Amino acid sequence: MQVDSLIEEVIAREGGFVDHKADRGGATRWGITEAVARAEGYAGPMRSLPRQAAHAIYRRRYWAAPGFDKVAERAPMLAAELFDTGVNMGPAVGIGFMQRALNALNRGASDYPDLVLDSVIGPATLAALDAFVKLRGKAGEQVLVHAINALQGERYLALAERRPANEAFLYGWLANRIG
Structure with a gap:
């Protein structure tokens, strides 16, 4: 199984920056919420969360852990x-x-x-x-x-x-x- 392909499918489906008023998760980029990004050590603006950082978070937090x-x-x-x-x-x-x-x-x-x-x-x-x-x-x-x-x-x-x-x-x- 190729986890990188699964991660890229999720990133493609989730898309870029979203901050929907009805979403309790708040601002997201690549499907990563601000709370998760902060917990994973990302301190920058959510609009700028690098795709590679999202990929690493998915692999660590949602696959391996x-x-x-x-x-x-x-x-x-x-x-x-x-x-x-x-x-x-x-x-x-x-x-x-x-x-x-x-x-x-x-x-x-x-x-x-x-x-x-x-x-x-x-x-x-x-x-x-x-x-x-x-x-x-x-x-x-x-x-x-x-x-x-x-x-x-x-x-x-x-x-x-x-x-x-x-x-x-x-x-x-x-x-x-x-x-």
């Missing part, structure tokens, strides 16, 4: 989906979706033990993923991606229902982030 590189060794399509979900909702949310799906798909814990829903890719989550992929193969990996997309779509709808200002983003979220 959550452990999606470890998922990619086992299930590359799943890792790509988790990366994209993590960029938009936070890596912990995507990992939680995966853990919930793995629990629901383990046939009453007969295939592998239920996971603690801790939103962390640790040894137990990797073992469950290994067991699932061994049992279900590539078709199973696609089912996990579908499950994550379903959970993601439900979350987008709930966000728009709870905060009407989010309706400004709902169509784009569903069109560009699901499937």
Whole structure:
């Protein structure tokens, strides 16, 4: 799996500088919020955040730190989906979706033990993923991606229902982030 390609796809989709009044994330450039840029050490104006800096932030914060590189060794399509979900909702949310799906798909814990829903890719989550992929193969990996997309779509709808200002983003979220 080529993480650089995934990152460039996200950067292209997110575009340049945006400061939408309804977006609680505030000013972004290349999809990186000001809060994340500051936490990652960028001190300049958001309009000037270099593309290379955004790329490095995506690789570090949204790929390596959550452990999606470890998922990619086992299930590359799943890792790509988790990366994209993590960029938009936070890596912990995507990992939680995966853990919930793995629990629901383990046939009453007969295939592998239920996971603690801790939103962390640790040894137990990797073992469950290994067991699932061994049992279900590539078709199973696609089912996990579908499950994550379903959970993601439900979350987008709930966000728009709870905060009407989010309706400004709902169509784009569903069109560009699901499937």
